[in-house]
Amino acid sequence: VDATTVAAFGAAGVGGGAQILSSWNPLATPAHNYTSSTTWSKPSSGYDDSAWVVFYLVGGGQGGNHAGSGGPNRGGSAAVIAGTMGDLPSSVSVVVGAGGAGANYNTYGNVGGDTTISANSITFTAKGGDSQVSTPPVQLVFPDIGNPFGTSLPTELTLVAGDLPNVGVVFSGRRSTYGGGFGGQTNPNHQLSSGLSIGGTSVYAGAGGQGRYYAAPTNGVAPGGGGGGSYTNRSFTSGSGGNGSVRVYYIT
Secondary structure (H helix, E strand, O other), X not given: OOHHXXXXXXXXXXXXXXXXXXOOOOOOOOOEEEOOOEEEEOOXXXXXXXXXXXXXXXXXXXXXXXXXXXXXXXXXXXXEEEEEOOOOOOEEEEEOOOOOOOOXXXXXXXXXXXXEEEEOOEEEXXXXXXXXXXXXXXXXXXXXXXXXXXXXXXXXXXXXXXXXXXXXXXXXXXXXXXOOOOEOOOOOOOOOOOOEEEOOOEOOXXXXXXXXXXXXXXXXXXXXXXXXXXXXXXXXXXXXXXXXXXXXXXXX
């Protein structure tokens, strides 16, 4: 996990989360990688009650806009929730948001679907990409008590999706740490001379698709990449957003 996130938890005094941050690697192979809706079940053996379970959610990426309908082709936002094995319920409902379809004439791309986990009437959500609303935050939820589905909500910290600057990259979608990269836009003021607008990358999720003027834009990469955009006077359909996912990690 990046140093900025570690520092944020330390400043907030989130004890339970701070203790496991150094052990959780989002790039490690998860115990489960859910790409469609399902139910997570607590393992019946192999872990004691003190083991941590980390749920890493990414919403579906927005489909690419067709220029004339502006705004970025947003990647899906992210939510990271952790609890101890002993305190988690026996099962958690998982809903994975689909990527939005790309636009085909002077309209916004379809919004990405929300990704959620829920139990005991409590739901945590990673919002799908949507260029017509403010950037959804990234939720990072690490409760001291280790029970995110208890009667009281745990501590929540937020980071902005699309949070990384595009250093040295001109005309590209915004980059992200936990959420999906934004799809490249395409219009005469936001493209390279080749008619290409590069999709934003993501450290831990999917990259955005390429916006293209002279060819069909590309789709966002799962999980959560925004679709590449097209331009008003072109007949190409913009790229679709990448589907979301829920990755589950066990830390002992």
